[in-house]
């Protein structure tokens with residue numbers, strides 16, 4: 001009997017620096033039990049977006065299960081945008097910000113249960129200067145950390161700590177003007193986070209009001225912090241202090257940094273320095289299988 005369901009598994013073989021054999025084995029075993037027709041695509045790092053897009057449009061899989069980090073998940077999401085296909089996520093990257101936000105299990109078996117399961121949400125995305133952000137973008141302190149981490153090819157916790165100390169010594173506050181439909185503000189900032197989700201990959205809860213499927217994004221503006229507080233935030237050992245935070249929930253915004261360019265990152269990818277950001281929510285961007293909420 002030919003299975004009716006068709007599922008595409010996209011695996012980034014190098015993400016997180018870990019072997020992916022277990023993921024292939026589970027997918028093959030599940031395809032026989034459920035059953036479904038399993039198609040597999042391994043990323044190469046070159047023209048993957050086009051290749052996956054071609055597979056999605058010609059094969060029309062019911063689901064695409066992606067095993068990788070935020071970079072691979074974001075790429076697959078772009079190929080599924082505004083289609084009916086469902087994305088399932090197997091967290092297998094070095095930075096798994098989205099997976100932490102969705103509270104996905106770290107066990108591959110359990111992540112497959114969710115990825116193949118029936119609880120599906122239509123998640124929003126945020127358009128920032130024409131780029132798609134699924135989880136979090138920011139200007140300021142964290143973006144500089146992303147840049148330093150990328151440039152120096154640091155690895156692991158010690159590498160992260162080293163880059164964090166360097167980042168804290170280099171970083172300067174900046175002035176920012178923000179216009180949004182409900183108002184205007186001008187302030188000095190350490191960091192402005194554009195948050196579709198609620199947490200950094202470290203688990204720091206930066207946006208307690210945020211939901212990834214509510215049709216809004218939040219601007220989380222943190223003002224001056226001292227060295228110890230900043231270090232705690234970057235390492236994930238505390239949540240932001242609400243007294244030094246301002247949170248704006250909106251659907252579009254225009255940010256200008258009038259004095260100089262400020263470091264900018266989207267979903268863990270450094271994007272250079274910017275003086276201006278145009279931000280807009282894209283509602284119901286992609287369908288994602290996530291854990292069912294607790295009753």
Ligand SMILES: Nc1ncnc2c1ncn2[C@@H]1O[C@H](COP(=O)(O)OP(=O)(O)OP(=O)(O)O)[C@@H](O)[C@H]1O
Nearest residue numbers: 014015016043044045068069070071072093094095
């Ligand atoms: N076969 C491959 N060989 C080398 N690089 C690859 C391959 N497949 C994908 N990539 C690269 O992997 C990156 C995406 O990695 P992803 O974010 O999914 O995982 P990660 O381990 O969390 O990444 P990072 O170390 O950047 O945080 C992209 O830059 C992509 O070009």
